[in-house]
Amino acid sequence: MAPNDNNPNTILSGVASSSGIALGRAFHVDRNVIQVPHHRLAPGTTEHELERLESAFVLSRHQLHEARIKLTGGDHLQILDTHIAFLEDPQLERNIRAQVTAKMINAEWAVNEVINEVASVFDRSEDSYLRERRRDFEQISQRLLANLMGLHQDGIEHINEPVILVAHDLSPADMAHINREFILGILTDIGGQTSHTSILARALEIPAVVGLESITREVKTGDLLILDGFAGRVMLNPSLELIDEYDTRRRYHLQVETELRLTRDLPTVTADGATIQLSANIELPSEIVALRTNGLNRVGLFRSEFIFLIGTQTPDEEAQYHAYREVVEGLGPNGVTTIRTLDLGGDKLHHEASALHETNPAMGLRAIRLCLARRDLFRTQLRAILRTSAHGKVRIMFPMISGIEELREAKAELESMRRNLREENIPFDETCEVGIMIEVPSAALIADLLAREVNFFSIGTNDLIQYMLAIDRSNEHVNYLFTPAHPAILRAICSIIDAGHHAGISVAMCGEMAGDPDYVMFLVGLGIDELSMTPHNSLRIKRLLSRFTMEEARQVAQHALTLQTSSEVSDYVITYVRTHYPEEFWVPDWCEDGPCLTRDPEREPMI
Numbered sequence: 078m079a080p081n082d083n084n085p086n087t088i089l090s091g092v093a094s095s096s097g098i099a100l101g102r103a104f105h106v107d108r109n110v111i112q113v114p115h116h117r118l119a120p121g122t123t124e125h126e127l128e129r130l131e132s133a134f135v136l137s138r139h140q141l142h143e144a145r146i147k148l149t150g151g152d153h154l155q156i157l158d159t160h161i162a163f164l165e166d167p168q169l170e171r172n173i174r175a176q177v178t179a180k181m182i183n184a185e186w187a188v189n190e191v192i193n194e195v196a197s198v199f200d201r202s203e204d205s206y207l208r209e210r211r212r213d214f215e216q217i218s219q220r221l222l223a224n225l226m227g228l229h230q231d232g233i234e235h236i237n238e239p240v241i242l243v244a245h246d247l248s249p250a251d252m253a254h255i256n257r258e259f260i261l262g263i264l265t266d267i268g269g270q271t272s273h274t275s276i277l278a279r280a281l282e283i284p285a286v287v288g289l290e291s292i293t294r295e296v297k298t299g300d301l302l303i304l305d306g307f308a309g310r311v312m313l314n315p316s317l318e319l320i321d322e323y324d325t326r327r328r329y330h331l332q333v334e335t336e337l338r339l340t341r342d343l344p345t346v347t348a349d350g351a352t353i354q355l356s357a358n359i360e361l362p363s364e365i366v367a368l369r370t371n372g373l374n375r376v377g378l379f380r381s382e383f384i385f386l387i388g389t390q391t392p393d394e395e396a397q398y399h400a401y402r403e404v405v406e407g408l409g410p411n412g413v414t415t416i417r418t419l420d421l422g423g424d425k426l427h428h429e430a431s432a433l434h435e436t437n438p439a440m441g442l443r444a445i446r447l448c449l450a451r452r453d454l455f456r457t458q459l460r461a462i463l464r465t466s467a468h469g470k471v472r473i474m475f476p477m478i479s480g481i482e483e484l485r486e487a488k489a490e491l492e493s494m495r496r497n498l499r500e501e502n503i504p505f506d507e508t509c510e511v512g513i514m515i516e517v518p519s520a521a522l523i524a525d526l527l528a529r530e531v532n533f534f535s536i537g538t539n540d541l542i543q544y545m546l547a548i549d550r551s552n553e554h555v556n557y558l559f560t561p562a563h564p565a566i567l568r569a570i571c572s573i574i575d576a577g578h579h580a581g582i583s584v585a586m587c588g589e590m591a592g593d594p595d596y597v598m599f600l601v602g603l604g605i606d607e608l609s610m611t612p613h614n615s616l617r618i619k620r621l622l623s624r625f626t627m628e629e630a631r632q633v634a635q636h637a638l639t640l641q642t643s644s645e646v647s648d649y650v651i652t653y654v655r656t657h658y659p660e661e662f663w664v665p666d667w668c669e670d671g672p673c674l675t676r677d678p679e680r681e682p683m684i
């Protein structure tokens with residue numbers, strides 16, 4: 078709907094990036110995109126230009142280090158470190174200097190040229206995370222330009238009353254200045270689920286809606302707003318009635334969160350006492366803070382490739398060892414860390430000049446295939462993981478396994494790294510378990526054969542659905558077909574779990590389906606042993622699990638397996654669990670007599 082000053086309750090929709098509700102006045106972070114001056118240098122002035130450039134680099138690094146001092150940890154620190162690392166990478170400065178001298182252009186122009194070039198490499202990537210990383214370079218470029226041109230950037234640190242921030246985008250340095258006491262919510266024009274602002278807003282537990290496209294045009298400082306971080310909506314000029322309603326929702330949400338926290342230290346069992354392991358999916362070591370907040374001490378999926386993606390250089394054995402060790406030690410003596418070996422495509426190794434250009438990278442030289450093609454990378458990682466196993470329980474997991482030969486080759490590499498470490502007298506856990514992701518249809522079909530060769534399975538539904546149903550998981554045009562409820566997916570999951578159990582190994586799930594409350598009963602009914610998910614989801618899943626018995630879950634699963642279409646399955650499974658355990662499915666809809674249960678097809682499952 079087009080916004081209109083005279084029209085109360087105007088609604089704008091964006092991406093629901095951090096849950097929660099905020100009511101308050103807007104604070105517009107005015108950050109006009111800098112107009113870059115272009116001019117050729119007069120002969121003899123190059124040295125002076127290079128000095129200006131160097132000063133801008135020094136000042137930019139200093140500003141980021143200052144912002145860093147104010148932070149104590151978490152994702153924002155990690156992202157700020159990434160910016161610092163980019164700025165400290167001598168190659169970046171060298172490339173810009175080369176432009177100044179070779180083309181005789183001013184430093185601002187050269188900064189723009191080089192950063193645009195780097196950003197375009199990220200743009201071409203198939204991976205949405207990498208595409209989002211282009212913002213890192215844009216933000217670094219804006220900082221360098223502002224310092225070259227003597228412009229002032231900040232203002233957020235001076236906020237001393239409760240407001241909702243409205244910005245085109247916020248950089249990690251902006252986020253470092255956020256005073257949690259005064260920032261009620263965040264709204265931005267651009268960004269998606271994996272953009273920095275979203276990651277950081279979730280880490281700081283600030284409600285946020287991103288990707289609103291025109292929020293900076295529609296809203297000015299002082300405007301009254303309601304932010305619904307569940308539904309990804311913003312209400313401009315809300316009526317008193319709407320304010321009242323949302324305030325009740327907000328208080329209700331806080332009450333639900335407080336009650337959930339009380340279950341933090343309770344065991345994860347069904348109503349009849351069967352234990353289901355809950356664990357977390359993480360991308361970076363800093364996320365272990367979120368595990369502790371949610372009472373978890375297991376990592377079911379550590380997507381190790383993110384350590385490779387955030388820096389400017391491929392991390393060596395020592396750097397990887399320290400990152401893995403940080404997680405293992407952070408989880409304490411009873412912790413378990415499942416480290417998945419690199420799940421990168423050829424195009425994602427952005428430090429390497431030889432990036433491949435594949436027309437279909439999802440089916441290309443990705444994950445275990447890349448590792449077997451690039452043994453140097455693989456061996457280094459295996460050594461780092463094995464060394465980490467001397468500090469706590471570590472499990473190694475290979476992604477994208479599609480056949481026995483591939484698995485045996487990967488295991489042979491692992492064995493040879495074990496031998497090397499023994500020869501070098503470097504300690505590691507000789508009993509370290511080895512497992513695989515089941516996420517390729519061929520692996521699902523030969524799960525019985527694969528199960529004899531490993532200690533555990535973890536089902537990756539994100540890719541399993543993509544490959545089984547032939548639906549690109551990041552293509553919004555076919556997103557409506559992407560569902561775990563397809564009978565083929567249900568059957569595949571059932572037979573993978575049976576094959577694993579038949580061979581006496583445990584079967585986990587770490588795809589998004591594992592954290593979806595609508596499908597938890599079904600998965601438990603099939604006998605899943607472990608569910609690995611975003612840490613924030615785990616308390617709700619734990620409480621839901623405690624409500625039903627194994628027998629009830631089995632009946633739901635068996636009936637679901639008899640159904641013929643995706644909609645029959647989803648109608649049955651979802652309706653069953655939502656009508657039997659309605660209190661576990663709070664969604665921010667409101668009926669006359671209180672919170673009510675509706676399923677908004679535009680929204681992700683509410684958890």
Ligand code: PEP
Pocket residue numbers: 378380420516536537538539540541587588589
């Ligand atoms: C999956 O495919 O389900 C999975 C967990 O792996 P990723 O999302 O990292 O591909």
Ligand code: MG
Pocket residue numbers: 476516537539540
């Ligand atoms: Mg996968």
